[in-house]
Amino acid sequence: MSYSIERRLAVEAVERASRLCRRVQQELVSGSSLSKDDKSPVTVADFGAQAVVSHCLATALPDVPLVGEEDAAALRQPENEGLAAKVVSAVQESVPELEKAEILNLIDRGTFEGGASGRHWTLDPIDGTKGFLRLDQYAVALALIEDGELVMGALGCPNLLVDAAQPEGPRGCLFIAVKGEGSFMRPLDGGDEQPIHVTDIDRGADANLCESVEAGHSSQSDTARVAEMLGISSPPFRIDSQCKYAAVARGDASIYLRLPTRKDYEEKIWDHAGGSMVVSEAGGRISDVDGQPLDFSLGRTLRNNTGVVVTNGHVHDEVVAAVKKVLGRAG
Incomplete structure (x- = not known):
């Protein structure tokens, strides 16, 4: 079975969500008035990334549900109106045509329970929230599951060195793998995919x-x-x-x-x-x-x-x- 459509979608969704996260993270380094305990940037990025990924997937494959880490219940509470506005603003930078109600509904697509039959996506919009807040490593992690088995995985790692041997080199990597086709990596900002392999160490x-x-x-x-x-x-x-x-x-x-x-x-x-x-x-x-x-x-x-x-x-x-x-x- 070919997964060419799903592979293209996964790459696009993870790339767009990773860029959203990068933009939001800039609030932590731009001299804003955030306090040391303020976790709002990672919350905005978490919800925003899930909305962007959900939109990409639902537009092309609306019948494939999503098991996501987040839901929009908190964003619908009156006391969180300010947070919801920040999430909407972040998402609209990526997808300008989306309105608030659509964005919240896209986040809520992640409430699927998963299971052993059929196919569904699973998403961690920001894996490594503490790393995000420390301006260190985090990932946008997406996978496709069919009848309980993994068939595709994608990782966006916006702060990961493209080449670990060059600590001063560019950062931002995208990884994609389809069952039976190998694993590949490319710079998050674009470029050719290169096959990747584990080490051959045997002790x-x-x-x-x-x-x-x-x-x-x-x-x-x-x-x-x-x-x-x-x-x-x-x-x-x-x-x-x-x-x-x-x-x-x-x-x-x-x-x-x-x-x-x-x-x-x-x-x-x-x-x-x-x-x-x-x-x-x-x-x-x-x-x-x-x-x-x-x-x-x-x-x-x-x-x-x-x-x-x-x-x-x-x-x-x-x-x-x-x-x-x-x-x-x-x-």
């Missing part, structure tokens, strides 16, 4: 590892124990958002661990779908901490999975064995 001790900046997202102490067990001596590469998936996919890192911080937490599908597709099509492997594939057929969460292990594939079994031992799940 855990030789791998470099990335994890979340925020300790609340993953147990950094358990990650340190896993690294020690594998013989990894270099410090972890800490980076926000699904940019970690991008880092593994293009070979900046060979391992990404998201280890549980509490037993009752259920990972959300939008936090992993887009990145998982990009890594798997680049030759990598993704599982939970027990080595089981992530199950995207159960609705809005990965409730049958615990934690996430992402590798270049070559070291996956070795890493999962170490994770299971550290977490006391061996056997």
